[in-house]
Amino acid sequence: MTNTESSPANGGVIRLHEITKAFPGVIANNKVSLELHNAQVHCLLGENGAGKSTLISILAGLQLPDSGTISVDGTPVFIGSPRMAKRLGIGVVHQHSTLVPGLTVLENLMLGEPGFRKREKLAIQRLEELSDLLGARILPKTPAAELGLGQQQQVEIAKAMWTGTRLLILDEPTSMLTPSAIDALGESLTRLTARGLGVVLITHKLREAYKMGDCVTVLRGGRNVAHLSVERMATMDEDSARAEILRAMFGDELADMDDLSEAEEISGATVARREVSRIDFSSAPVKLRLDSVTTGARSMDASITDISLEIRAGEILGIAGIDGHGQTGLAEVVAGQQNAFRGVIELNGADITRLGVRGRQAAGVRYVTDDRLHEGTVANLPVSINLMLKRIGEAPFWRAGQIDKKAVNKEAERLIEEYTIRTPSPATRVGTLSGGNIQKVLLARELGEGSQVVVVNKPTAGLDLKTVRMVHDVLRDFAAGGGSVLLISTEMDELIQLSHRIAVISRGSIVGMVPNDGPDTAERVGAFMIGGAEDGAA
Amino acid sequence: MSQLLTHTFITAFIVAWLAGAMPLMLAAVGETIGEQSGVLNLGIEGTMLVGGYFSYVAALHTHSLWLGMLAGGIMGALLTSVLVILSVWFGLNQIVIGIAVTLLGGGTTAVLFYSNYSQSTPRVPPATWNIPGLSDIPILGKSVFNQHGIFWVSILLMVVVSWLLTRTNWGLSVKAAGQKPLSLDAAGGSVMRTRSEAELLAGFFGGLGGAYLALIATSAFTPFMTAGLGYIAIIVTMLSRGKIYLVAIVALIYGLSVASGTVLQLTALNVPTDLISMLPYLVVMAMLLVFARSVYIPPALAAPYTRGAR
Numbered sequence: 001m002t003n004t005e006s007s008p009a010n011g012g013v014i015r016l017h018e019i020t021k022a023f024p025g026v027i028a029n030n031k032v033s034l035e036l037h038n039a040q041v042h043c044l045l046g047e048n049g050a051g052k053s054t055l056i057s058i059l060a061g062l063q064l065p066d067s068g069t070i071s072v073d074g075t076p077v078f079i080g081s082p083r084m085a086k087r088l089g090i091g092v093v094h095q096h097s098t099l100v101p102g103l104t105v106l107e108n109l110m111l112g113e114p115g116f117r118k119r120e121k122l123a124i125q126r127l128e129e130l131s132d133l134l135g136a137r138i139l140p141k142t143p144a145a146e147l148g149l150g151q152q153q154q155v156e157i158a159k160a161m162w163t164g165t166r167l168l169i170l171d172e173p174t175s176m177l178t179p180s181a182i183d184a185l186g187e188s189l190t191r192l193t194a195r196g197l198g199v200v201l202i203t204h205k206l207r208e209a210y211k212m213g214d215c216v217t218v219l220r221g222g223r224n225v226a227h228l229s230v231e232r233m234a235t236m237d238e239d240s241a242r243a244e245i246l247r248a249m250f251g252d253e254l255a256d257m258d259d260l261s262e263a264e265e266i267s268g269a270t271v272a273r274r275e276v277s278r279i280d281f282s283s284a285p286v287k288l289r290l291d292s293v294t295t296g297a298r299s300m301d302a303s304i305t306d307i308s309l310e311i312r313a314g315e316i317l318g319i320a321g322i323d324g325h326g327q328t329g330l331a332e333v334v335a336g337q338q339n340a341f342r343g344v345i346e347l348n349g350a351d352i353t354r355l356g357v358r359g360r361q362a363a364g365v366r367y368v369t370d371d372r373l374h375e376g377t378v379a380n381l382p383v384s385i386n387l388m389l390k391r392i393g394e395a396p397f398w399r400a401g402q403i404d405k406k407a408v409n410k411e412a413e414r415l416i417e418e419y420t421i422r423t424p425s426p427a428t429r430v431g432t433l434s435g436g437n438i439q440k441v442l443l444a445r446e447l448g449e450g451s452q453v454v455v456v457n458k459p460t461a462g463l464d465l466k467t468v469r470m471v472h473d474v475l476r477d478f479a480a481g482g483g484s485v486l487l488i489s490t491e492m493d494e495l496i497q498l499s500h501r502i503a504v505i506s507r508g509s510i511v512g513m514v515p516n517d518g519p520d521t522a523e524r525v526g527a528f529m530i531g532g533a534e535d536g537a538a
Numbered sequence: 539m540s541q542l543l544t545h546t547f548i549t550a551f552i553v554a555w556l557a558g559a560m561p562l563m564l565a566a567v568g569e570t571i572g573e574q575s576g577v578l579n580l581g582i583e584g585t586m587l588v589g590g591y592f593s594y595v596a597a598l599h600t601h602s603l604w605l606g607m608l609a610g611g612i613m614g615a616l617l618t619s620v621l622v623i624l625s626v627w628f629g630l631n632q633i634v635i636g637i638a639v640t641l642l643g644g645g646t647t648a649v650l651f652y653s654n655y656s657q658s659t660p661r662v663p664p665a666t667w668n669i670p671g672l673s674d675i676p677i678l679g680k681s682v683f684n685q686h687g688i689f690w691v692s693i694l695l696m697v698v699v700s701w702l703l704t705r706t707n708w709g710l711s712v713k714a715a716g717q718k719p720l721s722l723d724a725a726g727g728s729v730m731r732t733r734s735e736a737e738l739l740a741g742f743f744g745g746l747g748g749a750y751l752a753l754i755a756t757s758a759f760t761p762f763m764t765a766g767l768g769y770i771a772i773i774v775t776m777l778s779r780g781k782i783y784l785v786a787i788v789a790l791i792y793g794l795s796v797a798s799g800t801v802l803q804l805t806a807l808n809v810p811t812d813l814i815s816m817l818p819y820l821v822v823m824a825m826l827l828v829f830a831r832s833v834y835i836p837p838a839l840a841a842p843y844t845r846g847a848r
Contacts, residue, residue, distance in 0.1 A: 060724070062845060083726035098721040100714050111714050112725030113707050159725070 012038040012073050014059075014090075014167055014198070019068035021054050028054035029065070030222040036167060038198040040230065041189055043213030045203060045245060048464050051222040052202045053095065056171055059200075060092040061085035086112075091160030095171040095202075097152060097323075099159075101145035108144050109159050130158045133195070134188045152322070157188070167198040174208055180523060186212050204465075205493075206245055210238055218248040225251070281500065284312040285348070287484040288334070288365070288453045293343030295329050302338065304329040304508045311453065311484040316475065318499030318516070319488040320525050326508035327488045328370075331455045334486065335367035336360040347453065361390050364452030368442050368459060370488075372435065376442050379431025383423050384412035386430045387445050415444040420470075436467035443471065447478055454478065455486040460494060472498060492522055504528035545677055552681035554800045558818070559793025560692060561586070561751035565771035566778070566785045567696050568614075568743025574703065574780050575736035576716035578840040580636025581621055582744045583768025584643020587761075589614040589745025590752035591647035594759035595654075597662045606662070607688055607749045614745015615738045617643055622741075626733045629842035640768065648761035661758045688754055692746065699743075700782035712736050713780075716836035719843040729843045747771070770822050777825065779834035788825065795821040 014036040021029040028051045036042050046052050057063040059070070061082045069076055072088055079085050085092070099108050110123050124140050131138050136154040147155060153173060160168055174182050189199055189212060203209055209216050215233055218226040226248030228241060236244075288311045297303040301324040311317045319327060332338040334345065336357040345353045347363055355363065369375045377386045388397055388408055397408045412426040421440045423433055430441060439459065446454055456475065460468040475498060479485050489495050495502050496516060502525050504512040512528030514521055565586055572579045579585070589610035597606030621639055625632045665686055672683040703709040711732045714722040719729040751767070752759045770792065778784035799814040826833075 062724070081726075082724050083728075086726045092724070094724065098718070098724045100718045100721050102717050103710070103713060107710055107713075108721075110707065111710055111722060112727040115707055117706050118710065 012166060012198070015071045015074075016055075016059075017069045017071070019055065019058060019065045019070070021051075021058060021063060021065050027222050029058070031068070032219070032222070032224045034217060034224070036198050036200060038166060039193050039196050040214040041193055041199045041201055041212055043201045043203065043209040043216045044219065045206065045209050045216060045249060046219035047204060047249065048462060050219040052219055053171065054222075055219070056092065056169055056200075056202060059085065059090055059167075059169060060094075061090075083112075086163055089163075089166035090169065091162070091165035091167070092169045093153070093156045093160045093171060093173060097156065099144040099147075099152060099155060101143070103144055104140065105138055105142050105144060105147070105155055106140040108155065109162055126162070127158065130161060133161075133191060134158060135184070135191065136188070153185070154188075161192075161197075165197065167200065168192060169200040169202070171202045172204070173201070174203060174205065181526060182208065206242060206249075209245070210241055216241075216245060218245055220249060220251060225249075281312040281315050284314055286310050286346075287313050287315075287348060288486070289344075289346040289349075290334070291344040291346070293333055293340045293345060295333050295338050296341040297329055297338060301326065302329040302332065304333060304505075306343075307505075307508075307510050308343075309503060309510060309513075311486060313482050313484060314479050315501070316479045316485040316487055316499045318495035318502040319486065319505050320492065320495050320502050321490075321505035321529060323490050326505050327457060329508060330505065331367060331369070331457045331486070331488055334365060334453075334455050336365070337367070358390075362450075364450050366446035366451050366454045368439075368446050368454065368456040370457035370459075370461060372438050372442060373431070377430045377438060380429055382427045383416070383421070383430050383433070383441060384408050384426035386441055387412045387415050387426075390445060415448065419444040419474075436463045439463060439467065439471065443474055447474065447483075451478075451483060453484045453486070455488070457488045458490060459487070460489075460491065468494075492525070495525070496521055545680075548677050549680045551797050551801055552677070553684075555790075555793045555797035556682070556685065556689070557755040557793075558796030559789045560689065561747045561755055562767055562771055562774065562792055563696065563747075563786055563789035564692055564750055565744050565747030565768060566774040566789055567699055567782060568740040568747065569771050569775040570740075570778060570780060570782065570785055571699060571703070571712070571743065572737045572740030573775050573836060573839055574716045575712045575733045576719060576836055576838040576841065576843070577621070577626060577733055577737045577740070578632045578636065578772075579618065579621060579639075579737065579740055579744070580633055580772070581618065581639025581643065582636075582740075582771055583764055583766070584640035585614045585617050585741055585744035586643075586748030586751065586764045586768050586771075587647045588617045588643040589748030590759050590763060591651060591748075593745075593749030594662065594752045597753055598660055603662070603665060603686065603688060603753050606753050607746060610749025610752070611742040611745040614743070614748065615741040618737055618741025618744065622734050622737050625842065626730060626737060629844065632840045632842075644762055647759075651759060651761050655759075659758065662753055664754075664757050686754055688750070692750065695743075695746075696782055696786065699739075703780070703782070708732075708735075713836075715843075716838055719838050719841075723843075723845055733843075744768070744771075766819070770819075773822060773826055776833045776835060777829050779832070780836075791825065792818055792822060 016032065016034040018031040018033055019029050020027070020031055032051070032055060044052050044055070054063065058065050059079065061079045061084050064080065070079060071077060077088060079088065100111070106120065106123055106127065109127060110118060127138060127140055134154050134157060136151070138151060138155055138158065144152070144155070157168070173185060193199055201212055213233070215230045216228040217224060226245065228236070228244065233241065290307055290309050293307050294305050295303050304326045307330060309317065319330065321327060329338065333340055336355060336359070340353055344351060347365060352360055352363060352365070373379065378389070385408070388411070391397060397404055397411065409426050416423060416426060419440045421444065422437050430438060433441070459471050459475070463471065475485055475487065487495065487498055499516050502514045502516055502521065503510050504514070504525055506529065514524045514528070565582055569579060569582055592613040593606040593610030596609035597603055600606070617639060621632070621635050624630045625635045666684050667687045669683045673679045675683065703712065711722055711727045714727070715729050715732045722729050722732065748764065751763065756763065774785060774788045774792070777788055795818045799817045802809050802814050803811065
């Protein structure tokens, strides 16, 4: 039953017809129709919030459409659960890893298998078959938590294909991959389509869509706004295809942008590169220094070991690494939310290791958390109070323990204007704002008065491209004004666009430091990231 | 002190040791199954009392310790189905429901006991198995190899649980449900079903623990006789990180402290009985302090699962 030799016929097609799915306040999919053919790579392009993920959840059986039909080879089907999707041969590699970190590779693959006893021998055999097909060697007994990023992805693909899939869906598979790992992924996909498998590749990066896709569909605002068929893709050259896709992706908004190149840049159509030439920071004063800082936290994400680094005035230091490898620990230990078990943290040469969150805040160390909704804001409090959250009790907003609402509102209105936060009023509950505006509230709070060093953790995750751009500009301006930024991100492009240097974190330690000074930065960062694992994917 | 070393004494010590350890071991094995699947069962104290009471009733009526144990296990699972329905299916807070189950189990069994047995307080006659050959070994023969068959079946059941958790696809699903339920769902498994099965099995073992306490260890039921043993089982579970053999070891250490207390009472040493009855709890607290850093709690423990909610 683990055999794939039910090789899908080349003419097979999965047809989605006028799929509509609404969530409270937003129509995620509005009459979307798609045809997914076997032996083709079908690229699904669109911004965050365009409805790509919803469409995929529907195909994967995680969501039910409000209306519309799905048919496989002409037969209408109902996909009510992931199990039914699997039975139809639809395998999904989700954007967020679905590997259970505490289980081994083999156990992860066997999860959900029918039968009572584990059949390890059969599973190992099947894994070997798939390894050949993917062109990667995967050790079956490795705990999933110890896999490198490329390997993790190969295991995810193997898992999606475990029961003989006819359609493989990859949701944003490339965000943290290096160019060569992306090439390797492309090769794997070519091998799979050669065997007759259909592939859906979801991405917001245009250049990948063009490179890997046989045909392209563009979603915007939940609608299917453009489709480039296989035949058209073949006749178009790269530039005209790109122009057409960009027009579809941004529509009227394109007119607001200066020219096409801006749209290209924010849609990742071009290879990300920091345009700033090398700046010599050696004369700039060191703002923040960490000297062999170790924390004692239990979870891998929250603990760091022996980290030493320096950030100078005006510098943006990027932290690259697989999600969950100590990024949170590093951010929290700098912000003062976690104690350093060993080591020293200095701000402008003064020891701040023993200062708490409040003390560091006052000294100018700020932290923009990646958990905007819970750690970063209090959803039920108004925007104005959320903007003041870290200055509670301070004059002139509080006098003799009493809040001065006028002063608070005045300051809030100033920040709302400065950061173009779209909110009906300062009294609106922050939880009702969109993700992008909540992020602006956080940035306004942390980058204001007296800020010297700011730690930003995944600052653009889940935001639309315009807000992403705004966040990037804010961070660049902050650094240009003499501030220092510790930028933690899982988006390689973002790191390269913003950072002056990029440090790679793995298992809670800094394993490499790469100056961002050439087109091969991504490769060098990637080499350090893969270094953590014994067998890279590339 | 020489009396400590007589054969009869050591035999009695080992018997007390096992009697102290086994109820905890069974209950903690149950709690382990549940927690591995991501369900925190704070109702286990009540489950044990219900298991204990109904095993006692069943054993008195049927004159069979075996049927008594079975009744205890089944009633334990039945009481736990409250937690399964309210917390696993409907996503209500596991802590609140767990405490309610404990109160429910303790209160009901106390009322039932007082109305039915408080005048007569019958005892369940103890029984033992002699294993030919082994039972003639000095000391061990009269202690370890002189236990009732239920002792051996309990051990066997724990081995079976260990096998289930490590060697079957079901065990894999249980672990995934406790660590990353979304993964199990995406892989085509059912989080609800896995957790329900695991928790019912947990309730069965909790009931067995109470039944063992009532029928084998003390030969009678008294209201609130567990005196916090269920909570200790929760601690043992968290210390054992999902490994059944560790559950057994920690429970044996607890049993040792119970037996030592008995010994201290019998010696000429003038130790206040209050201190002696504190001893097992002190041991548990000490273990918790020493091993607090290695306590493992499944990441999704006590978090209800809803598909599509992120």
